[in-house]
Amino acid sequence: MTNNEEQQFLAELDKKLWNAADKLRSTLDASQYKHTVLGLVFLKYVSDAFKIRQDELTEQFKNPDHDYYLDPEDFGGEDSEEYAEELKVELEQRDYYAEVNVFWVPAAARWQFLQDNNKTVIGGAELKLPDGSTKKFSSVGHLIDNALEQIEADNQKLKGVLNKLYTRLQIDQAKLGELIDLIATIPFNHASLNSKDILGHVYEYMLGQFALAEGKKGGQYYTPKSIVSLIVQMLEPFKGRVYDPAMGSGGFFVQSEHFINAHKGKIGDVSIYGQEYNHTTWQLAAMNMVIRGIDFNFGKEPANTYTNDQHPDLRADYVMANPPFNMKEWDTGVSENDPRWKYGTPPSGNANFAWLQHMLYHLAPNGAMGLLLSNGSMSSNTNNEGAIRKKLIEEDLIECMVALPGQLFTNTQIPACIWFLTKNKGARTAASGRQLRDRRGKVLFIDARNLGYMKDRVLRDFTTDDLNKVTNAFHNWQMGEEYEDVAGFVKSAKIEEIQKHDHVLTPGRYVGAADQEEDSELFAEKMARLTAQLKGQFEESDRLEAEIKQNLAGLGYDC
Template identity: 35%
Template sequence: MTIKDIESRLWSAADQLWANTGLRPSQFSTPVLGLIFLRHAEQRFVDAQAELQQEGVSPANADKYDYQEKGTLYLPDKARFSHLLALPEGENVGRAVNDAMSAIEAENEELRGVLPRNYTLLSNPTLIELLRLLAPLNQAGDAFGVIYEYFLGAFALAEGQKGGVFFTPKSLVELIVEIIEPYHGRIFDPASGSAGMFVQSAAFGKRHQRNVASEISVFGTEKDAETVKLAKMNLAVHGLSGDIRVANTYYENPHDALGRFDFVMANPPFNVSGVDKERLKGDKRFPFGIPTTDNANYLWIQLFYSALNPIGRAGFVMANSASDARGAEQEIRRKLLDDKAVDVMVAVGSNMFYTVTLPCTLWFLDKKKFQTARAKQVLFIDARHLYRQVNRALRKWSPRQIEYLANIARLYRGEAPEFMAGPDEDYPGTDPDLRETFPELVYQDVPGLCKVATLDEIAAQGWSLNPGRYVGVVAGESVSDEDFKAQFEAWNEELEALNAQALELQTRIAENAAFLLD
């Protein structure tokens, strides 16, 4: 059974179960994710148990510290999924699941007060059906992690924009991780959501034979307390621990995030208005000034920049309009470029998110770049034409497409490319071959794909960081309808931002005129 089959089956089942509970998706998602957490936790527990036996430690003699050293949660007998599945008929399943959650928290301090306890709200038949559906899905490797992430996204889709604040498409996160290469050190996400950035960082480290538990430490802030609980569950089920706190990042700085981190990764909310900028005056996290427009994009960009230490790297998702924004935002962008901090820009096509169709841009900063030959250059990549069609409304990148894009950045930096990705079994298709594009495995500009632009060239373009302005198209190739649609959507987003700025200016003029006339 492929992951695609599993996703389809589970989501269809959940959809049917909603009809029998009377709960809204926002109420139902947490208990469902909790059961997926239990199932995945037991799979990892069983795998660790097998490893310990191979090392000569029998299950009878193993204690919780043996399992925790394997990066696995310790599960008491009554907290195991198999125990819940085997409950006799007539047993109160909801109470038993609640007890299982309590037992896990008692043995794993990092989860205290995190796991859901609302299972008595669901009827016995509903819970038994959920347990039955999850039971056979004992896939090898990290398949349950994929299922967990799928449900985060699927419930985000059902809950609309509100859900989207905590979910970032996995393939975008993977590319961010591949380009900034967080092998070690302190990793910060000031809009951490469900902690997907941290999970993918750990997966990257493991693929490169690093001891993730001892080599990386993760820190995050998230303003929604329930989402923080999901994040801690996500970390725990992947064998990670971290310091994620409930905080409004605009006004609060619980991690003292100024020049402290080796890596910053984030998917902040786009185009947020209404931030009280008076409260931000004098805050050193905004070294290039407070933008005058009612838009938080350049607040986030400065938060990411200022959190980096002198050799730190950042990768984050940003609204397309930020790449060409005018006024005070353009001046902040110029200062970032003058600081030699902007390293790579990647244009991403539409339909990559569950909750919005607009395209976006991935930004990559590197504070150490000023010491290299790339100091006065920026790499622009247009990845809008690369994707796998998941369904009519959703796209993703395949593992090899992610590897291809990351290797372009590695060649630009003078690093050796990596060839570790396997085929996309769920969504087969033809992937680009790096060796065909770069036969000598040395970076070169490729029309329609990538271009290294100098700061002088960028200045001539009004300090624009829009990859489409530099990469161009393949000679003799017309712009496709899809490309035009993506560009038009980007223009429309920029127009909306300009209209908002115009309305703000109009309001200020009216207020000033009223004051003078009075």
């Protein structure tokens, strides 16, 4: 949790970022300026991180007590050109950056080079590059694209990932130069905030704002942080393979990293696998991982999860996703006999149970998964959905159902729920160290519809206490410690009880209504009090009516 000073710093950063987007709003649509701004923010961040490491190295080279000390006397003295040149050469050695997981930035891609030359290249100009060669640039966009190409060439993980679109942008070059100068004022260094955390805030804020600006289309890649946090907290992905088949910009992976760090774990103990169909969103996710130093496998290319599974042999320990709700016509080119449809063929008109079964197919024997689906998935009997849900219940794969409040999403008002499934509800030790009891034949239902608060006029959010309340109920039930049903909120139900409800999984059916406080007032006394109160109200009404008539008569009206 950030303190007040950090929150103020981030709030001011938000304002600068959105001002940067405003520079382009009149000339580019939302989807274009999203990538234009985020691409430049990426360049600024990697340059800042590189410069911070350069400054550290400079101090180490000059510190006699450090292993990297360069003795000036070996190079003609502290003020000699030879010593200055040696320092310069050492600062360009890639190994110094790789050893502390700092992203390597070629000289012509560093922010200072862009800022120093963005005015010069308007209309075209030949520039001397840091390596001493010269190159003709046709525009500011060309200067930026060149920087991105250099970064890709020197960082294989980003091959084909960066959005080199700036030369093609139909935009005033001077305005693009102004944007560079504005982003130059965004600081990625702070006394107590980690630069990667600042960048994470930048990405989260910008993706959220762009989701609002783009409307429904924006939601294909943005899941509210509170929902991602809830799923990650409940699953606790400490160790093993983590998979998201509809990863968007990689929010589940980023939140998993935060969770692991907060609990003193090691991000190296987790392997990241993802898939995404939208090419630009796939690019955002890869950038998101690279700048955080998270190793990842997003397949060879952006691809359709159903027709071009990028991880066919993967069996993940944790699967988390927010797939598109109620997706239609998803099955073109997909066989009815696909091995993923173990529990029934999903209908063409709705992909909800296709996503769920795809995730189950990729789940390891002791794995756990959580996915967001629309509320209809809990009760629909249309086109085989009821039969699939019945089989999932009777195969004892469902562990927990969470009903969410409305207005959590920027781009849809469709009510949502979270499904948690596992292939092993037997007693065992989880990766987190929790001792799980035998939960076979039981399902936990949590009704969280009354939790949260309105953060603005249209959007609801969860507090930390809300997240902890749901998470604790789930974990306590898993371990069999300090758990008890709470009317109106949580209920542990046996499969036999679910069968009596025709295999409907809506939590409200099971948790019931919240207990009302017992009324200590005797019925006869309450009736007498309320009757007297009502009589008094009638008398007051009569008095006010008489007074109104008298006033109207004084004005000449016939009452």
